Amino acid sequence: MELKIISPQEGGFVKEIQWNNEELKAAIAEKMRDYTGLVFTEDTIKDAKKDRATLNKLKTAFEDERKRIKRQCMAPYDQFEAQVKELTALIDEPIRLIDAQIKEVEEQKKTQKRRDIEELFGSIGFQLFVTLDKIWDEKWLNATVPISRIEEQMKSRMYQIGEDVAVIQKLPEFGFEAMDVYKNTLDLNKAIQEGQRLAEIQKRKEAYEEEQRRKAEEERRRRLEKENIRPVPVAPEEHKAADPETLCLDFRVWGTREQLLALRNYMKDNHLKFGKVE
Template identity: 30%
Template sequence: MANEVTAILPQFTVKYTPVPIEITNEAQLKQAITDYASKYKGLVVTEDTFAEAKSVRAEMRKVVTELDENRRKIKRGYNKPLDDFEVRINELKATVKQVITPIDTAVKELEERQRQQRLLNVQALIDEMAPNYGVTAADVEVNPEWLNKSISHKKIVDGVAGTMTAIKAERDRIATEELSVRKYAEANGQQSEGWVTQVSAGVELVEIFKRIDQAVIRQKEASEQERKAAEAAAAVEKLKQKQVGNKTVDTETGEVVDAVPELVETRLRILGTHEQLMALKQFMDDSAIEYEYLEG
């Protein structure tokens, strides 16, 4: 069909003979302008030459204006055949484009339908292959190259397989490293979840271990500081106390500080029913009274 379309067009050429543009007395004109320009070139404007300088400027501008008007006049006449030619050519092009536009639209629509069909075929292939590689179809992003019309089926299969293999390997790596981080964190007394999420965030395993070690050190330092602060506070409190008889008194407030009561040991022989003795035992247990059974 393409050859038929070309065959209906007659052979044609565009004839164009440039028209020479001549300036009458061009040599004399050029010489006169050159002499006039040379005469006033480098004119120094002073109070004495001010009027002359303005007159020269006006004359020079008149020369430029006259030259420019002639140039524009010739250009308009020179361009008119070209303008008429472009109008005729554009009319012919418009006639052809009326046919091209719907064909172009139809071609693009068909190409898009073909592309969508190739996409469905590739997606079906991904769905089929995914279980064999331990991944899901949703994990695989379609590579635009797989939709090219010229690509072979084997190349698509190889590309999908390579992508799935890489996804599975990356997922296994993450799972292994997450387990390592979890165990390392728990072994060091750390909550593991916050550290585990850093693996999927792309942090290197060595770096995560380093951060855990630093966290442990900071916690130990904080605990040691708290212990020392508590000991210092207790020492200060002890300095403010003195023993008066069997009581400990705060030297600043005069208040009696609760002291640990003195333990008293006694021996008793108790006679009662089983229920009474069990009730007594429960009372002593609840009151944190120390006791022991004696033989005989």
């Protein structure tokens, strides 16, 4: 079965379309020189429009002839192209049928190989949180990749996962959260980054809480100092009633707000002079 061109034979195609090209080119070039440097005025604008129409008509005549010759030259080719497409359409049908059968056979082989890979995965002994879809490589289904190579890659991946787990377990903090990320992604970098992110949040939280405690303690100190260590004026008659042998004792007291208020009231009730220790 061979395509044979009966007519035209090699060399039988039109090599050249012969026409009075040079004659026309010389005549038109000579005519066009008449327009070189030509200036039209308002009085001669009608002549300009007439000349433009004449030139457009001449140009259209050449274009129409070019298209006519092209159609004549292309006619046999267009017929030949249609005939060839008709033949290739006949060939395409069995090609499609064969392709469908080849694809079906290849899909059956891939399905069987996937089963073999699943069985192999179950025999390797991966960590409990590892599933086949997490380590799956689509290239494993290629016919050029043997089961023995897939087994090597699986074992290598299992050992790597074990090393990653050991690294995560050594994290100083947030190892549980990092491990949770790793179990979902099998990505050591993401797991470590999550641990570091949580540790940074914890540090900021502790710093914030410490600052709040410091501010609260400072405020409490100022409030107690204002409420409990403020000098209380003593009435003249109360001072005169005091023991002539009055003693002075400086001391510091710790207690709750209620206790300190009660102490102050006690000293007031007993006419004890007290004030802030400088």
